[in-house]
Amino acid sequence: MSGGSDDSGRCHICAMKTNGRIQLYPVLRIAVFFAAGIIVGERCYGVLSATVWLSALVVALVAAFALRRRAVAQTVAVFSACVMLGGCLAAVALSRVDVSLPEGDVAYSAVVVSRPVAVGKVVRCDLMITDSRRPVKVKASFYRDDRAERLRAGSGVRAVSVLERPCNYDGGTFDYRRYLLYHGFSATTFLYINDWHEAVISLERLSYAGRVKIAALSVRETLLGRLRDMGIDGNAYAVLAAMTLGERVAMPDELGDDYSVSGALHVLSLSGLHLSIVYAMLSLLFFGRCRRLPAFVCVIGAVWTYVFIAGLPVSAVRSAVMLTVYSLVGLLNRERLPLNALAVAAVAVLVVSPLDFYDVSFQMSFVSVLAIVLLYRPIYRLVPRRVSAKPVVGWVWGMTAVSLAAQIGVAPLVAFYFGRFSCYFLLANFVAVPAAAAVLYGVVLMAVMWWLPSVQDLLCRALVMVVDFMNGGVSFVASLPGASVDGIRLDVVQLVMVYVLAAAVCLLLRYVRKMCWGRADSEDADMWKGRN
Numbered sequence: 001m002s003g004g005s006d007d008s009g010r011c012h013i014c015a016m017k018t019n020g021r022i023q024l025y026p027v028l029r030i031a032v033f034f035a036a037g038i039i040v041g042e043r044c045y046g047v048l049s050a051t052v053w054l055s056a057l058v059v060a061l062v063a064a065f066a067l068r069r070r071a072v073a074q075t076v077a078v079f080s081a082c083v084m085l086g087g088c089l090a091a092v093a094l095s096r097v098d099v100s101l102p103e104g105d106v107a108y109s110a111v112v113v114s115r116p117v118a119v120g121k122v123v124r125c126d127l128m129i130t131d132s133r134r135p136v137k138v139k140a141s142f143y144r145d146d147r148a149e150r151l152r153a154g155s156g157v158r159a160v161s162v163l164e165r166p167c168n169y170d171g172g173t174f175d176y177r178r179y180l181l182y183h184g185f186s187a188t189t190f191l192y193i194n195d196w197h198e199a200v201i202s203l204e205r206l207s208y209a210g211r212v213k214i215a216a217l218s219v220r221e222t223l224l225g226r227l228r229d230m231g232i233d234g235n236a237y238a239v240l241a242a243m244t245l246g247e248r249v250a251m252p253d254e255l256g257d258d259y260s261v262s263g264a265l266h267v268l269s270l271s272g273l274h275l276s277i278v279y280a281m282l283s284l285l286f287f288g289r290c291r292r293l294p295a296f297v298c299v300i301g302a303v304w305t306y307v308f309i310a311g312l313p314v315s316a317v318r319s320a321v322m323l324t325v326y327s328l329v330g331l332l333n334r335e336r337l338p339l340n341a342l343a344v345a346a347v348a349v350l351v352v353s354p355l356d357f358y359d360v361s362f363q364m365s366f367v368s369v370l371a372i373v374l375l376y377r378p379i380y381r382l383v384p385r386r387v388s389a390k391p392v393v394g395w396v397w398g399m400t401a402v403s404l405a406a407q408i409g410v411a412p413l414v415a416f417y418f419g420r421f422s423c424y425f426l427l428a429n430f431v432a433v434p435a436a437a438a439v440l441y442g443v444v445l446m447a448v449m450w451w452l453p454s455v456q457d458l459l460c461r462a463l464v465m466v467v468d469f470m471n472g473g474v475s476f477v478a479s480l481p482g483a484s485v486d487g488i489r490l491d492v493v494q495l496v497m498v499y500v501l502a503a504a505v506c507l508l509l510r511y512v513r514k515m516c517w518g519r520a521d522s523e524d525a526d527m528w529k530g531r532n
Contacts, residue, residue, distance in 0.1 A: 027343040033079045034347060037086020038354045044087070045094045053088035060084050089354040097355075099136060099186050101163045108163075109201050110138065112155045113210060115217060116148070117249050123148040126185075127157070130205040138163065139180060139188045147198065153217035156201025163187040182355040216308040220245050223309070230460050236467045242268040243436060244443050246310035255471065258478040260418075263407070263425025264432035267470075270307075270316040271365060273433070277440040279303055279323055285448075296331050300324050314349060314356055315365035321345035322369075338373045342366065360417055364410050371409025376401050378510055403429045408506075412498040415488040422484050424477050431473035438466050 041053060064077035114126035122141040129136040142148040151157075166180035166188055180188070203211050224241055232240060235255055241247040248256075248268065259265040267273070282299045303323060307316045325341040346366055349356055356362045380388065380401040388394045403426050415421055422428070442463045449455045477483065490498070 024337060025339050025343070027340045027347065029079070030082050031343040031346045031350075033082035034086040034350065035357060037083035037088075038090045038350060038357050039086075040083065041087030041090030042094065042355075042358070045091055048087070048091065050088055050091040050095060053084055053091055057081055057084035057088055086350070086354065089351065093353070093355050094181075096134070097137075097181050097184055097186050099134070101165060101187055105160050105162055107158070107160045108132070109156065109158050109199065110140075111201050111203060111206065111214075112151055112153055112157070113137070113206075113214060115153055115221070115247075115249070116142075116151045118144060118149060120144075122190075123151065125151060127189075128206060128210065130201060130203075135205055135207075135210075136163075136186045137184045139166070139185045141188075141190045142196070143190075143192050145193055147193075151198075152221070154203070154214045156199045157196050158199045158201075159189075159191055159196035161189045161191050161195050163189050178358075182358045184355075212308060213312065217311065220247065220309050220311070230457070232460065232464060235471050236464045239268065239467050239471060240439070240443070240463070243270075243274065243439060246270045246313050246316070255475075258471075258475045259432075260420070261422060261478040261484045262428035262432075262474045263422030263484075264428040264474050264477075266368075266406075267432045267436040269361070270310050270313050270319075272315075272319040272322070272369065273436065274440055275303060275307070275316060275319040275323060277437060278306060278444065281441070281444045293331065296327055300327055314359055314362045317349055318342075318345045318362075318365050318369070321348050339370075342369055342373065360413070364413055367409045367413060368406045372402060372405045375405035375408060375506060378506065379404050382509065399430065399433065400426060403433075408502055412490070412495055412502070415498075416490045416492075416495045419488045420484050420486050421488060423482055424480060428474055428477045431477070432470055435466055435470035435473070439463055439470070442466070 041048070060077050060081035064074050064081060067074040067077055108129045109131045110127040110129045112125050113128045116123050116125035121144050123144050124139075124141050127138045127140045129138060142151070164187060166177040166185060168175060168177050203214070206214075223245060224247060227237060227240060235252065238248075238250040238252060238255065241250055246269075251268070256265075256268075259268055279299065282302055300323070303320050307313075307320045310316055322338075322341045322345050325344050326336055329336050329341075349362065380398060383397055388397050407425055411421060442459055446456050446459045446463070449459065
């Protein structure tokens with residue numbers, strides 16, 4: 001009897017622990033069901049309208065309130081409401097993009113809402129038509145001339161052209177139509193020389209966020225001009241512009257391919273590495289007082305200003321939301337849980353723009369961080385503590401563990417979208433990540449030392465040397481035999497199976513580690529306790 005009661009008590013304690021572990025991540029579960037609703041809403045678009053989704057959402061919320069005394073039933077109702085909310089927002093977003101277009105030539109007024117880029121005989125940019133019932137976003141190509149090259153973000157135009165629905169290129173495998181629709185473009189157009197002229201167009205029809213974005217693009221152009229004025233050009237300018245301001249137009253194709261083949265392309269995209277360095281530098285300026293409200297507001301405000309200037313890339317927005325959540329939790333003296341912060345970032349991004357779920361950068365950004373959160377510590381512990389405790393070995397193995405965790409997360413997505421696997425990503429990251437960190441710290445110091453031109457010039461020269469070293473190292477890795485495996489073809493089912501296999505291998509390694517090094521780790525733990 002006593003043994004049975006002990007067993008039942010032990011089981012009850014285990015159940016309580018397991019339930020408590022799940023309860024630590026409420027936002028993560030909400031994010032999963034919310035994303036599922038977006039998928040269903042996208043698939044059922046045209047069959048289920050936003051009104052149907054909204055009605056189902058109201059029913060689910062009423063049911064959740066009515067079932068407040070039945071925990072399990074209420075939980076089901078809450079998760080159902082998350083699914084309905086995701087489906088409703090996806091249907092609304094698609095209905096805003098999928099608008100009816102007039103046939104033939106149409107006259108309209110529009111504002112340039114992106115940086116115009118000259119490519120061959122055309123200048124490409126994004127237009128927002130302002131004199132329609134609802135603003136319409138258009139991917140436009142202007143026949144290249146002096147007037148087209150003078151266009152800037154915020155420029156107004158009056159034009160007469162044919163607005164066509166986005167379509168795929170003949171013989172192409174990339175779904176260009178879907179890409180444009182999911183990025184908010186309702187139409188494409190081509191404007192010849194006589195089809196348009198510059199005009200003063202009011203920005204009042206644009207949203208407040210749209211007007212702020214145009215202002216931020218103007219600031220970015222000014223900062224890019226400052227880099228050129230300091231004598232930075234060529235590949236060094238292309239890499240600095242991409243790493244610091246998210247501007248990759250100047251990136252040569254060959255250099256971009258080298259970063260892609262080597263597996264170091266992530267250092268060119270604004271992400272957690274970049275914003276963490278900016279956050280750390282700003283915290284130092286406030287003497288580490290970010291747990292005080294004035295310092296918190298200044299630091300987080302500066303981080304979000306930087307994200308706006310960089311053009312609001314999804315990876316940077318994700319990192320900014322996580323930093324905001326982390327700082328706020330620290331301000332409130334609460335425990336920081338990275339999975340909850342990541343889930344809050346995902347929900348925040350998808351509520352504002354639910355179709356970003358299908359954006360490649362969104363998927364890679366969140367999956368890489370999720371993999372690091374889940375796998376970094378288990379991978380790091382594969383090496384016994386007596387070995388990893390050594391300073392140099394610990395630093396090298398720590399970077400290796402981060403790279404392995406991130407690669408496990410994003411490698412299937414890279415193979416799915418780009419048909420490539422980088423074989424020497426660890427070697428490339430040992431070159432690119434420290435160099436990128438040095439470059440970012442140097443850029444922040446350059447901005448701080450604006451009042452000392454001689455020091456700023458010295459830092460500029462040092463930055464160019466570091467960037468040249470990084471470019472050379474990445475190009476060397478990309479030139480090695482077998483640097484990448486290309487031509488991989490995966491469908492959605494195979495992609496899911498790859499992730500299932502990766503999860504199984506990670507669990508197997510976890511059990512192997514317990515069997516091989518469990519006793520050694522316990523001895524190390526006892527030794528550390530004795531020291532403390």
